[in-house]
Amino acid sequence: MASVIGDDPRIIEFDVRTDEMLVNMGPQHPSTHGVLRLVLRTDGEIVSEVEPHIGYLHRCAEKIGENITHRQWIPYTDRMDYLAAMNMNLGWSLTVEKLMKYEVSEKARHLRVLISELCRIASHLVGMGAYGLDLGSFSPFLYAFREREKILDLFEETCGARLTYSYITIGGLTADLPTGWLAKCEAFLDQFTPIIQEYHTLLTTNAIFVKRTAGIGVLSRDMAIDYGCSGPVLRGSGVDQDMRRDGEAIYTAMYDGYAFEVAVMKNGHYPRDHEYPAVPADAVVGDCWHRFFVRMVEVVQSMDLVRQAIDRYSACKGTIGEPLKLTEKMPVGDAYLETECPKGQMGFYVVSDGSAIPWRVRARSSSFSNLAVTHELCRGCLIADVPAVVGSLDIVMGEIDR
Amino acid sequence: MRGSAFYDQLDAAVPGGVVGSNYEALDPWIEVASERMADVCRWLAKSSPVRFDSLQCITVVDWLETDPKKAAKVSWQPRLELVYHLWSTSSRVSLVLKTTLPRWKNDTPGQLPEIPSVTGVWRGADWHEREVYDLSGVWFTGHPDLRRILCPEDWEGYPLRKDYEQPVEYHGIRGR
Numbered sequence: 001m002a003s004v005i006g007d008d009p010r011i012i013e014f015d016v017r018t019d020e021m022l023v024n025m026g027p028q029h030p031s032t033h034g035v036l037r038l039v040l041r042t043d044g045e046i047v048s049e050v051e052p053h054i055g056y057l058h059r060c061a062e063k064i065g066e067n068i069t070h071r072q073w074i075p076y077t078d079r080m081d082y083l084a085a086m087n088m089n090l091g092w093s094l095t096v097e098k099l100m101k102y103e104v105s106e107k108a109r110h111l112r113v114l115i116s117e118l119c120r121i122a123s124h125l126v127g128m129g130a131y132g133l134d135l136g137s138f139s140p141f142l143y144a145f146r147e148r149e150k151i152l153d154l155f156e157e158t159c160g161a162r163l164t165y166s167y168i169t170i171g172g173l174t175a176d177l178p179t180g181w182l183a184k185c186e187a188f189l190d191q192f193t194p195i196i197q198e199y200h201t202l203l204t205t206n207a208i209f210v211k212r213t214a215g216i217g218v219l220s221r222d223m224a225i226d227y228g229c230s231g232p233v234l235r236g237s238g239v240d241q242d243m244r245r246d247g248e249a250i251y252t253a254m255y256d257g258y259a260f261e262v263a264v265m266k267n268g269h270y271p272r273d274h275e276y277p278a279v280p281a282d283a284v285v286g287d288c289w290h291r292f293f294v295r296m297v298e299v300v301q302s303m304d305l306v307r308q309a310i311d312r313y314s315a316c317k318g319t320i321g322e323p324l325k326l327t328e329k330m331p332v333g334d335a336y337l338e339t340e341c342p343k344g345q346m347g348f349y350v351v352s353d354g355s356a357i358p359w360r361v362r363a364r365s366s367s368f369s370n371l372a373v374t375h376e377l378c379r380g381c382l383i384a385d386v387p388a389v390v391g392s393l394d395i396v397m398g399e400i401d402r
Numbered sequence: 403m404r405g406s407a408f409y410d411q412l413d414a415a416v417p418g419g420v421v422g423s424n425y426e427a428l429d430p431w432i433e434v435a436s437e438r439m440a441d442v443c444r445w446l447a448k449s450s451p452v453r454f455d456s457l458q459c460i461t462v463v464d465w466l467e468t469d470p471k472k473a474a475k476v477s478w479q480p481r482l483e484l485v486y487h488l489w490s491t492s493s494r495v496s497l498v499l500k501t502t503l504p505r506w507k508n509d510t511p512g513q514l515p516e517i518p519s520v521t522g523v524w525r526g527a528d529w530h531e532r533e534v535y536d537l538s539g540v541w542f543t544g545h546p547d548l549r550r551i552l553c554p555e556d557w558e559g560y561p562l563r564k565d566y567e568q569p570v571e572y573h574g575i576r577g578r
Contacts, residue, residue, distance in 0.1 A: 055552035062537070063561055098428060225491050228456050228526035239491060246494040335428045336487055336498070338458065347487065351463050364459035364487070372529045401552060 020048070025386065027056050033130065033390070034397030038374075042383060050378040050386065052371055057401035065361030070096045070350070071170050071326045073361060077348075078164035080363060081399040083126050084342045086119035086155070088399075089168040091339040095348040096170045098250050099335035102324075107316040108172040109254050114309035115158070115168060117302040118185070121192075122151040123342035124295045124302075127394040131292060132203055134391035135212045140202045147195060150188050157181055171324035182310055189303055196300060204296060205277045213289040214282035217377040217389035221286065227376075228369040231344025232298065233393055235264040236291035243340035251339055258308050263297040265290065270297055288392035295394070298342075327356045343367050343394060363402055367395040408452070415445045431498035436484070439501055440518035440544070446488060446497070447523045454488035454497055457524040460531065461485040462538035466505060466564040480505055482515060482540065503540065505563075514541040521545055537562040 026037035035056035041049035061080065065073045077092045078085040090112055097104065104112075129144030152162045157178055159167040167174055203209045219229070224237040234241060242262040244255050261271035265285055270276065276297065283289040330352040338347040344366025351360040370393045377389045406423075409432065413420050419442040422433035434442045446454040463483040467473035486499040507513040514535075519542035520527045531542045532551040539560030542548055550557060559566050569577045 055550075055554070058552040060561065223525075225455050226525045228458055228489075228524065241491055241494070248496075333428055334463075334485075336459070336485075336496075345458070347459055349459065349461055349485070349487070360461070360463045362459065362461045368529065368533075369526055372526060 019043075023383070027053075033395055036371075036390070036395070036397055036400075038386065038390070040378075040383065040386065045382050045384075047378050047381055047383055047386060050375045052374050054368075054371070054397070054400050057397045059402065061363065061402040062361055065358060067357065069326055069356045070328065070330060070358055071324060073358075074166045074169050075164060077363070078166055079398055080365070080402060081123070081341060081343055081346070081367070081396045082163055083396055084119050084123035085163065085165050086168055087116050087123075087339065087341040088346065089166060090116050091337065091341065091346045092348050093168055093170045094250055094339060095335055095337040095350055096330070098248070098337050099330055099333060099350055099352060100328075101331075102171065104172045105318055105321040107313060107318050108320040110309050110313040110316060111173060111177065111320055112168055113254055113258065114185075114306055114313055115155075115173075117305040117309065118151055118154065120302045120342045121299050121306075122148045124299050125151075127295055127342070128199065128203065128292065128299075131391045131394070132209070134387040135209060137203070137206075137209065140199065143195075143198060143202060147192055150192075154181070154185055154188065157184075169323045170328070172321040174323060176320050182314060185306070186310060189307060192303065196296075199296065200277050204293065205280075210280045210282065210289065212385075212388050213292060213392065214280050214287060215284055216288045216385050217381065217392060218284055219286045219291075219373060219377055223373065223376060224286070227373045229344070229373055230366045230369065231340070231342070232263075232291055232294040233344060233370045233373075235262065236294045236392075237286040238265055240264045240266065243338055243345055247339065248337060251337065255305075257312075258305055260301055260305055263294050263301055271301075275300070288388055291392045291394075295342075329354065329356050330358070338364070341366060343396060343399065344370055346399075363399075365399045365402065367393070367397075368400045371395050371400055408450075412442065412445065412450070415449065416441045419445075429496070429498045431485075431500045434499050434501045436501045436503050436517050438518075439484075439486075439499075440520050440523065442499065443486070443488075443520045443523045452490050452493045452495060452497075454490045455524075456489045456491055457486065457520065457527050457530065458489050458496075459485075459487040460527070460534050461487075462534050462540060462562065464505070464538065464562065464564045468564050482538070484517065484534075484540065486520075514539050516541045516543050518543055519545040519548075536560075539563060 021042050023040040023042050027035040037053040039051045040047050061076045074089055077088040080088050125144040125148045129141035132140030156162050159165045219237050221237045221239055224234050240262055332352055332354040334351040336349040338345040346366050347364030349362035350358050353359045378386055409423055416438060419435060419438040420432055421435050424431055465478055466480045467476050482503040482505055484501045488497045503515040507515050519531055531545050534540050535548050536550040536553050571577055
């Protein structure tokens with residue numbers, strides 16, 4: 001049309017002029033990983049501002065915690081990060097144990113490592129599969145859920161539940177493993193090991209996937225720290241921090257003697273990176289691809305830890321001990337503990353006035369801090385990249401809204 | 403670093419900022435004068451020998467016994483206690499700051515107690531302070547956009563206060 005009017009560039013400019021538009025994404029948008037609502041201010045295809053609105057899944061977990069006993073709150077922690085409920089149970093149990101200065105038996109400690117690392121694999125599989133889904137690739141989701149299903153079957157045998165386990169509890173675990181479980185777990189690991197390669201073929205090295213993630217949503221090291229990001233989001237930005245190594249004694253003691261390297265890029269290399277595909281040329285530290293890749297490295301790392309835990313657990317004499325009774329009175333004081341959950345550092349804080357019911361409970365959610373950085377990552381990106389950025393943070397709304 | 407040498411340094415850098423400490427607690431803490439909170443945090447994050455470059459959590463503990471029988475027995479005064487959990491990524495140590503606020507400003511119910519915002523120190527404090535304002539009713543002066551985050555904007559009251567009463571009705575939805 002412009003050519004008919006003339007060659008004046010100002011007329012063409014006027015023709016393709018776009019207005020700012022507010023686009024509402026969610027709270028039922030499938031690629032927002034739950035009930036997250038994003039309001040995008042867009043100019044054409046470019047997003048100038050993103051504002052996340054949260055709270056759609058707020059269930060007053062902290063207020064409920066002030067009315068029930070410490071052990072009764074365990075099921076509520078299940079429902080925070082429901083994809084890694086075992087790790088949530090562990091975090092709260094350890095916090096209360098820290099308050100009581102209570103130590104679980106060695107066997108229970110190894111079993112806790114075994115279970116929580118297995119749950120980390122399950123959580124990262126969902127994170128990975130759903131991320132593929134966000135970027136329009138359906139197959140990885142099915143491949144990931146196929147394997148996750150086997151982990152859930154294993155969990156079902158230990159505690160009867162497939163999603164909200166309440167298995168790890170204050171004072172130990174609710175039950176010991178059933179006979180023959182370890183053999184099944186080992187069989188799963190053996191069968192799972194070669195499958196990792198499939199995931200790398202499907203996503204990590206997939207040209208389309210790399211194009212969609214490499215160099216997109218770059219989170220600088222300083223910004224990640226400033227916003228209190230943690231977990232794979234922080235490590236994806238090249239910060240060498242993992243609570244399993246750097247946390248408090250009560251938590252790191254669980255991993256004493258376990259061999260593992262923090263999944264972070266150091267001097268241009270991931271630990272044992274000869275086993276993995278090469279980092280694409282377009283990828284920069286802190287982008288979506290690296291956040292995704294850290295999770296893939298952690299899956300292998302967790303498998304390794306599970307194998308070590310199986311050995312240690314089977315070599316251990318004695319019992320896993322008894323969980324504390326529901327109405328156990330706590331000493332006066334307060335305790336805060338952060339544990340390394342699949343999504344990041346989950347902190348629990350408990351204040352006790354000496355009774356069986358906590359005076360105040362607090363859950364510091366890792367996804368909450370990780371999501372807070374979205375508006376920085378999405379400034380100036382394309383609309384199509386918004387799901388890629390949000391998906392790479394691997395958030396769970398149950399944990400953000402509590 | 404949690405010893406008294408660090409305390410003295412902090413005291414010298416921000417005169418009047420610190421008012422007490424407890425090194426015997428499970429998580430040793432430093433008590434800060436509420437009106438100097440932002441100054442203390444700025445020094446800890448930018449100038450201290452151990453840079454606390456990350457804010458992990460802000461918690462408000464409402465010390466109020468609502469049961470009159472029990473209230474007669476408790477030794478403490480009704481107050482709000484703010485707990486800041488800081489973390490240093492370079493030194494891998496944590497620090498706990500505590501400060502006390504009155505439950506209501508000028509003892510007038512409905513008037514929120516005020517404390518300087520630390521959003522200028524850590525950008526991540528933005529959402530944490532919004533959450534504290536939303537659920538516990540503390541006004542952070544200097545916060546760029548202080549509004550509710552988890553509850554709807556027209557929600558009344560501050561749910562994590564001990565004397566909070568659930569609304570009877572919200573937009574036609576029956577409460578109690």
